[in-house]
Amino acid sequence: MVRFNDAAKIVGLDDETYEVLKRPHKVVIVSLPVTMDNGRKKVFEGYRVIHSNILGPAKGGIRFDLGVHLDEVKALAAWMTWKCAVVDIPYGGAKGGVICDPRSMSVGELERLTRAYTSALVDVFGPDQDIPAPDMGTGQREMAWLMDEYSKAQGRTVNAVVTGKPLVLGGSLGRVEATGRGVMVSTLSAMNKMQINPAKAICAIQGFGNVGSNTATLLEERGLKICAISDHTGAFYNDKGINLAAAIAYKNANNGILHGFRGGDDISNAELLELAVDVLIPAAKEDVITLENAHNIKARLIVEGANGPTSASADSVLFKNEVSVVPDILANAGGVTVSYFEWVQNRIGYKWPLDRVNRRTDRVMKDAFEKVYKTAVEFKISLRLAAYVVAISKVAETYKYRGGY
Ligand code: NAD
Numbered sequence: 001m002v003r004f005n006d007a008a009k010i011v012g013l014d015d016e017t018y019e020v021l022k023r024p025h026k027v028v029i030v031s032l033p034v035t036m037d038n039g040r041k042k043v044f045e046g047y048r049v050i051h052s053n054i055l056g057p058a059k060g061g062i063r064f065d066l067g068v069h070l071d072e073v074k075a076l077a078a079w080m081t082w083k084c085a086v087v088d089i090p091y092g093g094a095k096g097g098v099i100c101d102p103r104s105m106s107v108g109e110l111e112r113l114t115r116a117y118t119s120a121l122v123d124v125f126g127p128d129q130d131i132p133a134p135d136m137g138t139g140q141r142e143m144a145w146l147m148d149e150y151s152k153a154q155g156r157t158v159n160a161v162v163t164g165k166p167l168v169l170g171g172s173l174g175r176v177e178a179t180g181r182g183v184m185v186s187t188l189s190a191m192n193k194m195q196i197n198p199a200k201a202i203c204a205i206q207g208f209g210n211v212g213s214n215t216a217t218l219l220e221e222r223g224l225k226i227c228a229i230s231d232h233t234g235a236f237y238n239d240k241g242i243n244l245a246a247a248i249a250y251k252n253a254n255n256g257i258l259h260g261f262r263g264g265d266d267i268s269n270a271e272l273l274e275l276a277v278d279v280l281i282p283a284a285k286e287d288v289i290t291l292e293n294a295h296n297i298k299a300r301l302i303v304e305g306a307n308g309p310t311s312a313s314a315d316s317v318l319f320k321n322e323v324s325v326v327p328d329i330l331a332n333a334g335g336v337t338v339s340y341f342e343w344v345q346n347r348i349g350y351k352w353p354l355d356r357v358n359r360r361t362d363r364v365m366k367d368a369f370e371k372v373y374k375t376a377v378e379f380k381i382s383l384r385l386a387a388y389v390v391a392i393s394k395v396a397e398t399y400k401y402r403g404g405y
Helices: 002-011 015-022 070-086 107-120 140-154 175-194 210-221 244-252 269-273 312-320 334-348 354-379 383-402
Strands: 026-035 041-052 058-065 092-099 130-134 202-206 225-231 234-237 265-267 279-282 301-303 324-326
Touching: 002 015, 002 312, 002 383, 015 383, 026 070, 026 107, 041 058, 041 070, 041 107, 058 070, 058 107, 058 140, 058 334, 070 092, 070 334, 070 383, 092 107, 092 130, 107 140, 130 140, 130 334, 175 210, 175 279, 175 301, 175 324, 175 334, 175 354, 202 210, 202 269, 210 225, 210 244, 225 244, 225 269, 234 269, 324 383, 334 354, 354 383
Parallel strands: 058 092, 058 130, 202 225, 202 279, 279 301, 301 324
Antiparallel strands: 026 041, 041 092, 225 234, 234 265
16 A cells, blocks of 8 residues: 555546545455365355456456455455556456465365355356456466356356466466566566676576576576575575576475575575675565665665565665665566466467467566656656556556546
């Protein structure tokens, strides 16, 4: 809300539109009785929040986690509105969640929960209304169950109701690497403006999951030296550059974690963030760059692969220290862009080859970056504020044309 309010002032948003955009359009709370493996019924609480459908059908992931909270779902739904608007895809924003501990549930229990959630929201979801996707605690498997349950209710296969599906069910090629690809394009675009030569640039990346490892590989292919990587079990530094293929192979053979990796010196995650590098990519979790450590950041450029890695209070410190930050709603929007392409492919009934998906993703990300950069220069504001200005202006202008009651 801090960033929304700041950008709303720059845009000169009128009170009426401000009141519309600050509230979610629709909030649905569902109660889900599910038969557990012990034969007893357990009742789960689930949410779906549509923040906005002004630009088009709402889009947003479903989170299965014990920490799911309605206020957080509302905030994440609004985030999706701005993310879709900034990359100019015709979607509104949504988010969903169920309070549960997926790690303690059997596959059967998770399937029954996913189907119960889908069935309870069958009138909310729809390819022209609200299109869910995976988020924390859910993946391709859950999206396949969701598609099947929704399709049964409609009496026909409706694969465009959800994205992030397995390839055989209409998932898109390139979706798995899409977010990392978008981070790579954003990084190179920003480096180009800052006149940082990729062949001489040094980069540190926090988080070595989907986003971190794909970003690292794609940037290395374009000449950057990745000198530090990390996950929740540790961080590693090598001034000659981490051997990424070795790190990925090690992680895959080691239960998905880097603990024990020998390709660099052990450092801490806190030290990784403060390394003297050209580019820092937080790609793990929220709130890792805060008021406490922002003044120790030595990177000239931060590209936010994760959602919310920089707390709002750290923004002004980074801006004052001339650290450029490509914000999450722009930098990690490659994922939702390819989700949009998945939906487009489902609707036309035709699968695009990988090179077409990648080419179009690159173009969307480059165009969005240019627009945000131009806005930042015009108003003499940070890229983050500029991204919000671009997004809010687009939604507000569309709202004006569509009108209300
Ligand atoms: P993931 O689960 O595949 O990977 C997360 C990585 O972060 C893992 O390597 C994990 O060990 C590491 N990590 C967790 N806590 C850490 C800590 N305290 N310190 C250092 N490393 C830590 O998740 P992901 O899909 O790569 O998502 C990462 C971030 O990117 C999240 O904020 C997510 O919301 C955001 N994001 C992901 C996508 C996507 O398409 N996957 C799209 C947009 C945004």
